[in-house]
Amino acid sequence: MLSMSRAKPCAIERAEEAVSGLALPQALRAPISRYGLLLPCLLFMLGLFVWPILSLLTGGVHSPEVSQALPQASRAVLAWSGQGQPDDAAFEALLADLRAADRRAVAEAGRRLNYEIPGYRALILKTAARAAGAQGKVGLIAIDPKWGEESYWLALRRAASPITPRYLLSALDLEVRPDGSIGAAPQESAIFLGVLGRTLWISLVVTVSCLLLAFPVAYHIASSTPRWRNLLLLLVLLPFWTSLLVRTSAWVVLLQDNGMINSFLLRAGLIETPLRLIFNRTGVYISFIHVLLPLMVLPLYSVMSNISREYLRAAFSLGASGPRAFFKVYLPLVWPGIWSGTLLTFVVCSGYYVTPLLVGGNTDQMMSYFIAFYTKQTVNWGLAAALAIVLSLSILLVTGLYALVGRRQKIVVKG
């Protein structure tokens, strides 16, 4: 009897040990279920956002057309020193590739080679059509004497590598010269740095204007009574519920030469000729500020509404003048809102497409216009991707510098 009552608790303890040894520790179980719930969103983002963007961006440096269509010739020219003429094997390899390749692949390679030397596409197509009956170096030069020129082989050599810097270089207004050195692109095609600068400048002007306009609005909303607060927030959010296209088109209606604003000003006698308010920079600024203002108001409001008015009262009771209370106490407290609001506005603005397309001038377009142009009009995906890379990196650089400045401003305000 006595021994049994002793043995019993022992057995129970051992059983409990066994159970806890098998099951996951409590500390691990919670994270697994938490991350499990995140998984669908994570997969969605990976599959439909991260992967497509990465594969598009790699298009900016990846150019496999030539090496795929002409594999033997690519190997041969890459093995060639680039001095004098390539050896006979290279001529033979090119003919063999052209005989074996299908027309589509050859056309792709021709298009790629055409970026190196205009007319190269026609040369390749012509050679491919007659390759069946030709033999060796003599036969190739007989099809077209250009094959005897070094520059065509050098161009083939540059395009043969599946990784190319040429798109990125031309997005930065640079080019590879026929001799292989890198230099400034000719003036008529060196437009992208200007476009980039314009894009960043427009974004900066819009961001600063939005901040100056939104700050008093956000302050007013944050210091209103709860009922007014909801109504005012609704008014700020209202544009969000209207289609962007509708809003931008409305600006066209309002701002054009015979639009409502000009006809009002004309009838009022304030102006004699219509003001140019649209299809130029003014139109871009006006509609951008209108479209992006809520992005600035909301972060500012959310920070301001959490700042107790006792801070300002304290500053005044301690003898601070209005400007001192504002700059030394209120502004540092609102800084997190300013920081996220300006960042959000700047980043969204520099990538915007529809608004500048509809209200901007033909010669005053932003980067996204050119990315769309090369994607859809000329199907030069390499250049489009390179422009996207340059734009993304510039924004990353600007915001990174901004983040460093923000860190130094002691923005971490503890509650």
Place this chain on the structure above:
Amino acid sequence: MTSSTMDEHFVRFVGVQKSFGAAKVVHDLNLDIKRGEFITLLGPSGSGKTTCLLMLAGFEALSQGDILVGGRSIGYVPAQKRNIGMVFQSYALFPHMTVAENIAFPLTCRKLRSAEIEAQVKRALAMIKLESFASRLPGQLSGGQQQRVALARALVFQPSLVLMDEPLGALDKQLREEMQYEIMSIQQELGVTVVYVTHDQSEALTMSDRIAVFNAGVIQQLAPPREIYEAPANAFVARFIGENNRLVGKVSERNGSSCAVTLASGARLRARPVNAGAVGSPSTLSVRPERVVLGAAAASRANRFEALVSNVVFHGDHIRVAMQVAGQDGFIAKLSNVVGVEVPAAGSSVAVGWDEDDCHALDVESEALRH
């Protein structure tokens, strides 16, 4: 005005009124505060005490009347020119500035030289014993430490008047009591005038030279703590400050310093008329629980009853006995836990009594005033 009367009337509220829309929050307030005095505005929330403080600080405009400080009207002086220190309930320490920068803030506003600022900040930090915390941010301090920094910041520019708006409300009980004594000793050391707002009566009784008890925008009584407690001017003050037993009846006899009140049960009690009407008018009798005696000692008292003990609770330093007296439940006696105290058992019957002077005949509070 001579300087001595100036000191008597250092801060004056003269016929001050404040309305928010149709709601009148402060009615015709007249209050004189002496220089160096610690005065507490005590009352339930919504009684107008905080509004008075904010008007004095310059954060609320007066609807009518005037406030004078040192004989000068400050009605139109903006808050930042009033030179009044203020400690807020939330402390309102600037979270992006270190402790030293916070304390230096009022000095930089006054454009002192940096060497002078440094010396004064050092002295202030020594006063609150936080020298080693100078470069911390407020978020890295405990509640009590933040409170002390707020105090130092409100005092460092040597204002002659300091306002405190429930400064200890966010602290736990023990720390609150510790801070009460610390604030009192600093106030006495610096000789600064303090206007203190609280709804905590024990805080008010402990710290103040005088207490102004507020209700419904009117000062109900203005007196030193002891007088407030022992001689409440009316039924509201009696109910609001400390614990008290209330018996309702009608005045049946009245002469100068003595009166008799007859309860509904027919019992007749001797009482001191404090705020009672003429014979025949209703009156509330107020008796402090610690002035009630039980057992043999009751025999010699002016008012005596036989009571039924309903329950007895031990509280450490005292024992609470709840009884039925004159047909009314919930009559409390507090017995000090001294040597030889006789504690009646629950369910037993016991003699209970109290003196005429400890029994105040007051007005009957109208329901409107009791919210």
